[in-house]
Amino acid sequence: MSDPFPELIDTRSLRIAIDDGFNWIVAHYGEPLEIAFLPILRMLIATEDFLQWLPWYVVLIALSALTYLASRSWKTAAGTAVMLFVIGVIGIWEPAMATVALMLISTLLAVVIGIPIGVTMSRSNTMQSVALPVLDIMQTMPIFVYLIPFVMLFGPGKIPALLATIVFAIPPVIRLTNLGIRHVDAEVTEAVTAFGATPRQRLFTAQIPLAMPTIMAGINQTTMMALSMVVIASMIGAGGLGYQVLQGIQRLEVSRGLFAGLGIVFLAIIFDRIAQSYGRRMQQHLNIES
Amino acid sequence: MANGETKIAVRNIYKVFGPDPRAVMDQVRAGVSKTELLEKTGHVIGIRDVSLDIKAGETFVVMGLSGSGKSTLIRHFNRLIEPTAGQILVDGSDVLELSAGALRDFRRHKVSMVFQRFALLPHKTVLENVIYGLAIGGTGKAQARDKGMEQIELVGLAGFENQYPKQLSGGMQQRVGLARALATESEILLMDEAFSALDPLIRNDMQDQLKDLQARLHKTIVFITHDLDEALRLGDHIAILKDGELRQVGTGPEILLDPADDYVDRFVRDVNRARVVTVGSIAQPVSSIAAGEASVETLRPLLEESAAVVLMEEGRPRFVITREMAADGRLGGLLDNTVTLPGVVCVDELAMLEESFPSLTGSNDAIVVTKADSIPVGVVARKTILNAMIRHRA
Ligand SMILES: Nc1ncnc2c1ncn2[C@@H]1O[C@H](COP(=O)(O)OP(=O)(O)OP(=O)(O)O)[C@@H](O)[C@H]1O
Ligand SMILES: [Mg+2]
Numbered sequence: 001m002s003d004p005f006p007e008l009i010d011t012r013s014l015r016i017a018i019d020d021g022f023n024w025i026v027a028h029y030g031e032p033l034e035i036a037f038l039p040i041l042r043m044l045i046a047t048e049d050f051l052q053w054l055p056w057y058v059v060l061i062a063l064s065a066l067t068y069l070a071s072r073s074w075k076t077a078a079g080t081a082v083m084l085f086v087i088g089v090i091g092i093w094e095p096a097m098a099t100v101a102l103m104l105i106s107t108l109l110a111v112v113i114g115i116p117i118g119v120t121m122s123r124s125n126t127m128q129s130v131a132l133p134v135l136d137i138m139q140t141m142p143i144f145v146y147l148i149p150f151v152m153l154f155g156p157g158k159i160p161a162l163l164a165t166i167v168f169a170i171p172p173v174i175r176l177t178n179l180g181i182r183h184v185d186a187e188v189t190e191a192v193t194a195f196g197a198t199p200r201q202r203l204f205t206a207q208i209p210l211a212m213p214t215i216m217a218g219i220n221q222t223t224m225m226a227l228s229m230v231v232i233a234s235m236i237g238a239g240g241l242g243y244q245v246l247q248g249i250q251r252l253e254v255s256r257g258l259f260a261g262l263g264i265v266f267l268a269i270i271f272d273r274i275a276q277s278y279g280r281r282m283q284q285h286l287n288i289e290s
Numbered sequence: 291m292a293n294g295e296t297k298i299a300v301r302n303i304y305k306v307f308g309p310d311p312r313a314v315m316d317q318v319r320a321g322v323s324k325t326e327l328l329e330k331t332g333h334v335i336g337i338r339d340v341s342l343d344i345k346a347g348e349t350f351v352v353m354g355l356s357g358s359g360k361s362t363l364i365r366h367f368n369r370l371i372e373p374t375a376g377q378i379l380v381d382g383s384d385v386l387e388l389s390a391g392a393l394r395d396f397r398r399h400k401v402s403m404v405f406q407r408f409a410l411l412p413h414k415t416v417l418e419n420v421i422y423g424l425a426i427g428g429t430g431k432a433q434a435r436d437k438g439m440e441q442i443e444l445v446g447l448a449g450f451e452n453q454y455p456k457q458l459s460g461g462m463q464q465r466v467g468l469a470r471a472l473a474t475e476s477e478i479l480l481m482d483e484a485f486s487a488l489d490p491l492i493r494n495d496m497q498d499q500l501k502d503l504q505a506r507l508h509k510t511i512v513f514i515t516h517d518l519d520e521a522l523r524l525g526d527h528i529a530i531l532k533d534g535e536l537r538q539v540g541t542g543p544e545i546l547l548d549p550a551d552d553y554v555d556r557f558v559r560d561v562n563r564a565r566v567v568t569v570g571s572i573a574q575p576v577s578s579i580a581a582g583e584a585s586v587e588t589l590r591p592l593l594e595e596s597a598a599v600v601l602m603e604e605g606r607p608r609f610v611i612t613r614e615m616a617a618d619g620r621l622g623g624l625l626d627n628t629v630t631l632p633g634v635v636c637v638d639e640l641a642m643l644e645e646s647f648p649s650l651t652g653s654n655d656a657i658v659v660t661k662a663d664s665i666p667v668g669v670v671a672r673k674t675i676l677n678a679m680i681r682h683r684a
Pocket of ligand 1: 307308334335336354355356357358359360361362363516
């Protein structure tokens, strides 16, 4: 390079400072944090064990029934059954169930954490103007960057995989909860206030129900992002289909990578359909023109 | 509180929208124009120095063009909007001093509201919508249901209680809105362009229904509209707003017959007065006396206090003697020779001018305005009726 960028600050010492700081956190809080997250780890393992324990046909029937309940379409339900059957046939049932467990738990936690954050954001413009750029950064930051701090804190394993997945997948549910509540017809919120609703009553009797279709769209996107994170999360010990893909790369086995990839695609289609049809039915129930 | 007493008193309220309304209040008080203030400071004047008295049991209409501040004004009454300056007294107590809890109680029990675009909860049934105010106020389920069903029947929606709002037509949805407002049994009903989103025919129905309900319930209604016909049909008093300022308050006929300024005049110009002005509102008061007791002595003092005297026979108006006819000592002569007196046609005081037309034609009988069929309350000259139908200012 003929003319390198001038060294304005000493980046080496800055980086050392950041790394040392983080190391300090790891050294002092690593263990308590690990203990704090133990219940979540147990929940994840229990879910996975349960799914593995269930006979394959029970899972297949249950998911197909769920698809039917959400979509009221035999075709869509049959599609779910066929795709799950193929997953079994090509021998990736077990990793697929591990992936489903990770996806379900991380989505659940993302929703439980994300909706209250979205609600808070919708109530204050200051909160929104702080949170939006943070969410932007969360969504544009390369996924791998999340892995580093979590692995350092917990070591490779399911907990860092779960946490990284949650951080990666949570922005849509926060964003769309905020958006949904802000777009609730102002006259309706005004009306419930005029009848003497407390802020809490206003939230639960008007704002959340009316924002529900939008919130559901957020949950759907969060589900899909959690699923897309599994390949990367497998690099730090998440297991499941992602690990199969990783092995395919390491061993240069095209078939292994292809089958696992197919499994991920099928799972994505199944859960996307369930969530979308459910959202659509809810919209009809709300009698809101879409 | 008895009818006729002041229910809502508005005292010099100002509402300025913008980043720092208090900072520009001096300019607003000094009379800066709405556009100038907006250009110079980015503040919008919603309401400027409005004072009003709204009486218990009346329907008070606020009228004005789009952006004149009607919605802003009505939202002060239940404090959905707080004024930048001024006071709002309901039953004599200052609404602005209510604590958060007291304000909620006030909204749950004292004042309810009907909205232009209905503002129903789409995920709740008609019944659930109607009892919304009761439910959040903690009324028991069974009791709320009973009250709700009563209101649903009152507005003519029995049988639809388990439907969802979007399954109903606009007119029916607004009936739900009305029932929801009535269900809390509040004394004050705020209606912000409640019928503006409806078709003309449905709108007429709703106006009739509201008049019916009001005749039974005697609420204090504040009704907002930009439609003069609606205002004249419903309003006991009408206030006209322009750019946040009050231009005139009065009864419908007062505003039609004596517009306070050019703006009001232009507003009321196209109204068919014959259809909205009552004969009673333009009549001159009269005294009455039984024809048998009429003499120069008995009539003279009566003619001094009113412009005309109606002579009654068998409880019905028979002759009219006006001050002019009795001038120059002609009174005695008139009484001696009553056959020369003109006869009488009676018109009810509540009749519209239009309905009095038949009595205008072809005779020179005096027109006596009566109530309860035969009690004379006034007389009206043909010329007065014709004048009333013509605009005062060109
Ligand atoms: N929240 C607000 N922020 C800024 N300006 C506002 C706000 N609300 C109302 N205004 C302004 O105050 C003025 C009065 O508005 P308002 O809604 O009361 O009018 P209106 O008579 O109800 O009109 P319409 O017939 O269109 O409903 C308008 O100039 C409007 O732009
Ligand atoms: Mg308005």
